[in-house]
Amino acid sequence: MTKLKDLFPLVEDGETEITGMTADSRRVQPGYLFAALKGTVSDGRDYIPQAIEKGAVAILSDSGVDVTTAAHVIADEPRRALALAAKYFYNSQPKTIAAITGTNGKSSTVDFCRQIWTGAGLSAASMGTLGAIGPKGKIDVGHTTPDPVTIHETLRELAGQGVTHCAMEASSHGLEQHRLDGVDLAAVAFLNFTQDHLDYHATMEEYLNAKLRLFRDLGRQGMPAIVNADSDHRDVFEKAAAEHGLNVVSFGWRGEDLWIDEIMPRATGQVLNLFWRDVEQKPFELPLIGEFQALNALAAAAICLSLGMEFEEVAKGLQNLKPVKGRLELVGKTEAGAGVFVDYAHTPDGLDVLLRAVRPHTAGRLKVIFGCGGDRDAKKRPLMGEIAARQADDVIVTDDNPRSEDPALIRKAIMAAAPEAREIGDRGEAIRTLIAELQKGDTLVIAGKGHETGQIIGKEIIPFSDQDTALAALEGGAG
Numbered sequence: 158m159t160k161l162k163d164l165f166p167l168v169e170d171g172e173t174e175i176t177g178m179t180a181d182s183r184r185v186q187p188g189y190l191f192a193a194l195k196g197t198v199s200d201g202r203d204y205i206p207q208a209i210e211k212g213a214v215a216i217l218s219d220s221g222v223d224v225t226t227a228a229h230v231i232a233d234e235p236r237r238a239l240a241l242a243a244k245y246f247y248n249s250q251p252k253t254i255a256a257i258t259g260t261n262g263k264s265s266t267v268d269f270c271r272q273i274w275t276g277a278g279l280s281a282a283s284m285g286t287l288g289a290i291g292p293k294g295k296i297d298v299g300h301t302t303p304d305p306v307t308i309h310e311t312l313r314e315l316a317g318q319g320v321t322h323c324a325m326e327a328s329s330h331g332l333e334q335h336r337l338d339g340v341d342l343a344a345v346a347f348l349n350f351t352q353d354h355l356d357y358h359a360t361m362e363e364y365l366n367a368k369l370r371l372f373r374d375l376g377r378q379g380m381p382a383i384v385n386a387d388s389d390h391r392d393v394f395e396k397a398a399a400e401h402g403l404n405v406v407s408f409g410w411r412g413e414d415l416w417i418d419e420i421m422p423r424a425t426g427q428v429l430n431l432f433w434r435d436v437e438q439k440p441f442e443l444p445l446i447g448e449f450q451a452l453n454a455l456a457a458a459a460i461c462l463s464l465g466m467e468f469e470e471v472a473k474g475l476q477n478l479k480p481v482k483g484r485l486e487l488v489g490k491t492e493a494g495a496g497v498f499v500d501y502a503h504t505p506d507g508l509d510v511l512l513r514a515v516r517p518h519t520a521g522r523l524k525v526i527f528g529c530g531g532d533r534d535a536k537k538r539p540l541m542g543e544i545a546a547r548q549a550d551d552v553i554v555t556d557d558n559p560r561s562e563d564p565a566l567i568r569k570a571i572m573a574a575a576p577e578a579r580e581i582g583d584r585g586e587a588i589r590t591l592i593a594e595l596q597k598g599d600t601l602v603i604a605g606k607g608h609e610t611g612q613i614i615g616k617e618i619i620p621f622s623d624q625d626t627a628l629a630a631l632e633g634g635a636g
């Protein structure tokens with residue numbers, strides 16, 4: 158039984174029993190603590206009466222409201238207070254948790270960490286855009302970095318399954334909104350920083366500061382801080398690490414702890430020459446294509462090494478890595494052998510590295526189908542158009558979750574920088590048309606939706622899968 162004073166030792170009415178907690182009045186049940194948070198769309202404080210009516214016995218908020226019919230916990234930073242309350246309420250986390258931030262590559266890296274740990278016989282999990290994946294399968298968590306109540310409920314569930322090692326994605330939204338403040342971290346990691354999310358963060362500087370919270374506010378003295386040495390933002394993260402007493406472990410081409418000095422591309426993988434401090438591993442084949450995938454694999458290796466795994470075992474894990482759903486996933490080939498890939502590139506840098514990764518595997522023409530999400534950073538649209546036009550031989554602009562926006566206007570914004578591109582709004586039609594056109598030696602990349610299973614139009618989610626659509630077109634004998 159949890160009492161309010163177990164969560165907030167100094168509060169009045171501390172003997173009140175708490176049966177659960179939420180920041181959403183619609184999910185309140187009798188005995189709950191309701192956190193009334195000011196959000197981007199509405200103000201949770203307006204829902205206090207509704208929450209009390211549904212049985213909330215305690216309200217957590219800032220000092221801007223009066224509460225008389227339930228216990229009232231006032232906090233300067235209610236989001237942080239909720240995260241800490243969730244930590245104490247659920248009170249069980251895997252022993253070793255790493256949190257990873259970066260514009261691109263988080264889902265891949267947390268997945269690779271889980272694979273390397275599991276391959277070494279540890280009970281491991283990952284949490285992020287693809288859900289929480291543990292020994293008993295997948296738990297849906299809704300967001301890349303879910304709300305703190307979901308995080309701690311899930312961490313408790315994973316710990317109950319025996320999970321000792323967990324890698325979590327730290328999105329900038331999650332960091333800014335204190336969703337991770339109650340997680341007991343053993344390591345933090347930074348992958349890269351490029352443009353995204355300018356719908357939410359006012360400037361790139363604010364976006365950067367949100368990411369830096371992982372090192373500045375969630376890092377602890379002596380903790381490994383894994384840094385991509387090839388990132389333009391290496392210095393700012395290393396400086397933050399030094400200021401907070403974290404131990405920098407750098408990886409990449411320019412890594413000082415874990416580095417590669419050569420990549421030799423192969424048909425279905427790449428041979429890496431890998432070094433860990435003073436140990437050199439014999440060259441070995443990573444069964445994934447694309448330099449960016451090699452660097453994400455290195456990030457995961459650096460995390461596992463920093464947390465105590467042996468180099469031999471990590472290298473073995475790298476050799477056994479399986480592709481991550483919707484990340485440079487080879488869905489199939491036409492009869493003539495043209496490859497069709499599905500990928501989740503949804504940022505300018507993501508699209509750029511993706512197309513550069515696939516080019517060496519393309520003897521003929523490189524074709525890309527992509528769009529941009531509605532209600533998301535509009536500034537990235539022309540940038541992605543320009544990159545596609547420059548890096549691909551055939552560009553098809555289509556729809557990708559238009560949400561509340563007019564899809565034709567999103568396409569127009571992309572095409573402003575890709576005047577030669579073809580416009581096929583219907584994503585299914587775009588995929589079928591392009592697969593039918595593929596010639597021997599061509600490659601088709603369908604970017605932006607990766608693992609997603611729906612197209613969000615207005616508030617409706619219409620079931621849609623790039624993989625299923627492409628497979629059906631391939632099986633229909635197209636090409």
Ligand SMILES: CC(=O)N[C@H]1[C@@H](OP(=O)(O)OP(=O)(O)OC[C@H]2O[C@@H](n3ccc(=O)[nH]c3=O)[C@H](O)[C@@H]2O)O[C@H](CO)[C@@H](O)[C@@H]1O[C@H](C)C(=O)N[C@@H](C)C(=O)N[C@H](CCC(=O)O)C(=O)O
Pocket residue numbers: 180181182183194195196197198199200201202204299300301302303304328329330331357
């Ligand atoms: C911009 C953003 O991050 N919004 C998230 C945030 O909402 P918010 O705090 O702004 O909430 P709001 O809708 O203004 O409402 C304020 C408060 O009133 C409450 N409320 C509202 C209505 C009601 O009837 N009763 C009630 O109590 C809400 O629960 C909330 O606590 O907190 C909510 C609860 O956790 C999230 O569901 C919501 O995600 C929205 C839907 C979203 O789309 N978020 C995306 C952009 C996101 O978080 N993405 C990141 C990054 C992904 C990436 O890296 O690409 C992620 O980590 O997934």
Ligand SMILES: Nc1ncnc2c1ncn2[C@@H]1O[C@H](COP(=O)(O)OP(=O)(O)OP(=O)(O)O)[C@@H](O)[C@H]1O
Pocket residue numbers: 259260261262263264265266286301326348349449450452453483484485500501502503506507508510511607
């Ligand atoms: N290290 C990287 N550098 C640049 N682009 C990358 C990198 N890793 C992955 N990408 C691109 O970003 C896409 C998404 O990868 P992933 O899902 O791992 O990133 P993420 O950071 O989890 O994204 P999200 O912000 O949506 O959670 C990939 O499909 C690829 O196109």
Ligand SMILES: N[C@H](CCC[C@H](N)C(=O)O)C(=O)O
Pocket residue numbers: 301503529530531533557558605606609
């Ligand atoms: N999780 C990210 C990626 C979404 C990718 C794309 N499919 C889109 O809808 O923009 C976001 O919500 O910004």
Ligand SMILES: [Mg+2]
Pocket residue numbers: 263264265285286287301326
């Ligand atoms: Mg992700």
